[in-house]
Amino acid sequence: MLFVAFGALVLVPLLTGLNPNVALFTAGIGTLLFQLATKNKVPVFLASSFAFIAPISFGVAQWGIPATLGGLVAAGLVFMFFAFLVKINGNNVIDRILPPVVTGPIIMVIGLSLAPVAVGMAMGKDSGLQAENYQLIIISMASLLTTLIVAIWAKGFFRLVPIIAGIVVGYALSCAFDIVNFQPVIDAPWFKVPDFTFPEFQWQAILYMIPIVIAPTIEHVGDIMAIGAVTGKDYTREPGLQRTLLGDGLATTTAGFFGGPPCITYAEVIGAVTLTRNFKTQVMTWAALWAILMSFIGKIGAFLSSIPTVVMGGIMVLLFGSIASVGINILVKHKVDLSVSRNMCIVSLVLVFGIGGMIFDFGSYALQGISLCGILAIVLNLILPQQTKTNN
Template sequence: GPIIVVIGLSLATTAANDAMLHNSHYDLKYFAVAIFTLLITIIFNMYLKGFPSMIPVLLGIIAGYVLAVIVGIVDLQTVAAAKWFSLPAFDAMFINYHFKWYPAAIIGMAPIAFVTMTEHMGHIMVLNKLTKRNFFKDPGLHRTLFGDGLSSIIAGFVGGPPTTSYGENIGVLAMTKVHSVWVLGGAALFAIIFSFVGKISAMIQSVPTPVIGGISFLLFGMIAANGLRILVDNHVNYELKRNLVITSVILVIGIGGTYLQLGKFQLTSIALATVFGIVLNLILPEKASSEK
C-alpha cells in the first residue's frame, strides 16, 4: 500500500511543474488553465452518464485545450502547417554489428530494471483491486514481468524508447471503470492510425503542459488513493508501532527522492523505499516491547 502511494505521489512534482511553470517561471495563466482542466474533468467524471462518463479525461483535455487556445498559450501554426497525410519518420538501414562487452554501460543501466519491476508490481496490485482479479496468479507475475521486459528489448532493437506500464493509464482505468483489453487494443490501433495523420499528430503535440498538468493532478492522485485503499481494505492497524515505522520510512524515502549511489550504480527512491519496506517487514517483530 505505501509503495503504491509513493508511486503516485513521486510524480506529484512533475504534475505541479507542468501546471505552474512556463520556461521555468511561475505563470498564473498556466495555473488557471491547469485548475480549470482539473475541475472540469472532475465535473465530467462525477455528473455525466452513459458513454460520456467513460471518457472524462478526453473531454477534460479538450475543454482545457479550448481554454488554452482562448487565452493564447497554444501555438496553432504547427497545426496549420502540418499535412493531413504524413508518414512517420521511418529510417530503415542495414547495420553491421560488432559485438563488444561494455560492463560500465550494463552496470549503469541494469539497476533501472529494479525500478521497472517495483513499479510493475505496484501497478499489478492496483489492477487486482480495480478488476477484482488476481493477476499475480493468472496469468502470473513471471509472465507479466516477462512481457514488460520483452517489450523494452524489442523497442530498443528498433530504435524506440524503453517501454513499461504507466501510472497514468492505471488512473484512467480507475476513473472510467473500463478494464477491457479489447478497448486498450483498440486505443493502440487508433494511435497507430493517427500517427499517419499529420494534423492530429501536430495537434496532440500542441497540447500545452498546463492541460496535461491539470489532468495529472487527478490521475497521479488516483494511484496514491488506490494505495490508501489497499491499506483500508486490509485493515492495517496503525496503533501498532511496527506498521507506523514501515509506512513512515517508505513514504519519506520514496517521496523525498532519496537514492543510493555507489559509483555508477544507482538505486532510485522508489526501489530503495521498496527494499527498506521489505527488510523492515521481515525483521521487525509484530509488536514493540512497550506494546506486549
C-alpha cells in the first residue's frame, strides 16, 4: 500500500519545495489520525492531493514556506468546518454548496494553470542541468511515455504505479547522460530526524489557501464513496462523512504544523484496495508506521532530491492534464448543460479568470488564481437564478 502511494506522496513535496522525509512522516501520522477519527473503519492511506501543488508553489514563492504552512493549517480547519456542516445538515449540504458546475471548472483551472510550469520543466528551462537540450527532451519524454504505457497497458499491480515507473526510467536515463549528482546521497546520514518546518500565520496566505479546499473536498467525497463500493459498506453513513472529513482535517492541520503537504484520502490506494481485495485497516496502520520509520532515513530524502527536475517535468505534463480532464469529466458525468446561460456564465468566467490570471488587488492582499475562482464560482452559483433549457 505504501509503495502504491509512494510516487505521488513524495512528488508533491519535491515539486513544491517541501521536505520529502517530512512528507513521509506526516502521511504516516495523518493516516493514524484519520483512523482515530473514523473509529478505524475505513481502509485508506492518506497522502497529498495534486490539487495542492499550484497553491503551495504560489504560496512558497509569494510568502515563503512557513507562511504557506500556516495557510495549510487553516485549510485543515476548513475540512473540519465542512465536517460540522455535514453533521448538522446531512450529507447533501456538500452537493448544495459545491455542485458540479462549481467544482468542474475549478478543477480544470487547477490543471490548466500549471501547464506552462509542466512544459517548462519538461524542456529543462532554468534547471541548471549540464546537458544538451535534446538530452533533456529525451529524458522528459521517456518519463512521460513510460508513465503513459504503464497507466494504459500495464496489468494488475503495475497499473497502480505509473508515476514510479516514469521516475525510474527518467532517472536511469539521467544517470546515463551523467547529470545526476550522487554526492548529497553519499554524504547524507542513514539516520536523521526530518527537517521539520513550523508554520507562521499570515492572514494573506491563510485567505489565499482556504478556498483551495473546495476541490479536495469533492475528491474526498468521491474517494469515500468509491472505497465503500469496493468493500460493500456505506462509509458515508458509518462512520459517517462528517468523521471522514474530520479525519482529513486533522491530518492536514497536523501536517501543516510539522512542515508537510496536506494529507487527504487518496485515489491510488483505493485502486490498490480494489486490486488486492484487502479491506483490513490494520494494513493501513502498518503502512503508516513504515512511512514514519522511513522518514528518519536521511539517505531516502537525499536520493529523492537527486531526481532531476526534467524527469518530473515529463510526468507533470500528463499529471496536470489529467487534473483538467477530471474537471471536464465532472461536467460530463453530471450532465451540466452549458447551453443554459447560468451554467455557461459560471464555467466561462471561472476558466477565463483562472487561466487568464485575473487579480483583484486590495493593496495588502491580492485575490487571484484558484482562490479567486473558488470564491467566484460559489458566489455565482448562489446568486444566479436556477434556469432550465428552453427551446426557441
